Amino acid sequence: MKREVYFDNAKLLFIFLVVFGHLIQPLKDNIEVVGALYQWIYLFHMPIFILVSGFFAKGAGDRGYIIKLAKRILLPYFMFQVFYSVYFLTIGKSSWDQAVYDPQWGLWFLLSLFSWHMLLIGFKKIQPVIGIPLAFLIGIGAGYLPFIGPDFSLSRTFVFFPFFLIGYWLHSAQLYKWQTIPKKVTAAGLLFAVFAITYVTPRIPVQWLFGSQSYNGMDVAMTGGLYRALLYGVALLMVFAVLMLIPRKSFGFSNLGQNTMYVYLLHGVIIQYAREANLLAVDQNLDVLGLAVIAASIVWLLASKWVVTFAQPIVEGKNDLMQTWLQERRGRQKAYQMKEKSS
Structure with a gap:
């Protein structure tokens, strides 16, 4: 597939949001602006990252494809699961001894990514007008099953699969067609409005944003489906608003967007150490700007030629x-x- 700078820019922005979100996570309960910003980011940053992953999915189903996929996704999962277990032990992190089916740090994404490709084998045969609503219904329905939770990243797999499927069916020409000035202004206004609402309203429990728990585990066994449907609606609006604002121009740093998987897998080394060493003890609203610079620096470092090599x-x-x-x-x-x- 011919590289499009739009998607390199998009992936770079989204991985920055992932790193930045993880960086500010310990501070969200202490600093008001950080708490609102954290929730605002988590409403859409994984859905949009997953949507772009779906855009590049090929959707084949032959034996060779599955074996190649397992080598590319599952092998790094097991290697990094062992690596992070040892690393967390050495830096004194208490929850280091997780089972192989309980992903360390952000490694749930690899398990889910493999599963999304497997689900795509069947869903690509269904017309998107039927398959996408069906995927959303499955994501909503999965929350009612108490045995679907964080183990093997099952809950997240079903909850976020609709965005992967949307990305698979999405064409870049559609996105470019939507990038008109009026639509960009509307998109920016929407994102600002969501942040303002987030700032003045009570915080959403983070379990809802992670998508890793059943409704019963979040004490909303009956009405959980309605809440998840509302979050889906907000996420979809924010996802497409952000996609309309991504520039199609090539920048000096755009090529770093080719290496986002390296950033995703390795940034835990830096951030978890910073947490254990209490290096993130900030307490002012403006400190968030410094954290943004740190997050950008981490992305630049881990996506650099030397680290990737x-x-x-x-x-x-x-x-x-x-x-x-x-x-x-x-x-x-x-x-x-x-x-x-x-x-």
Whole structure:
């Protein structure tokens, strides 16, 4: 698939929101603005990140495709599950000893990503006008089953699958067609209005935003479906509002959007250490600007060429970038030696 800078910009923005959201999470109960900003981000940032993941899904179902998918997604999951378990133990994190079916940190995304691709094998055969509403109904209905929870990331898989499916059926031409000035103004106004409402109303329990618990586990066994449907509606409005505002222009940093999986898998190393070492002890509203700069720096670092080159074997299961780097280094050394001899 030909790369489109629009989606590189989009993925870069969304991974920044993921990192920023994780960075401010411990502060959301202490600083009013941070609490509102955290909820505002979590209303849409994973749905939109998942939607873009669905856009790049191929949806094949043959045996070779499934094996390749397992190597690309499940193998890194197991490797990082072990890595984070050991790492959390070394930095003194109390909840480090999680079972293999209970994902560490943000690794639930990998389990769900594999499952979404499997679900897509069947759902791609259903017309989107039927399949997408059906996916939303399944996401709503899953909350009524008490055995569907955080284990194996089952709850999140069903709750967020509709956005993955929407992304699969979405065409970039549709998005570009919607990017008119009036629609952009409306989109920006909508996002601002949601933030204002979030700021002045009571906070939504974070379990609703995570999508990882059954309704019974959140003490709304009867009315949970209605609440989730309302959150779906808000998320959809915010998702498409943000998509209308993503620039199609190429920037000097746009290419970093190609490496968002590296940022997603590795940023826990930095943020969890910062939490355990109490390095995030801020207490002023304006401090959130500093945290935004820190989040952007983390994204830039982990998406950089050097980190991607050396982390590629465990993230993607291949080492072509490392081989290229070694060849270039040998070439420079050889050229230097030849220059020394000639002089």
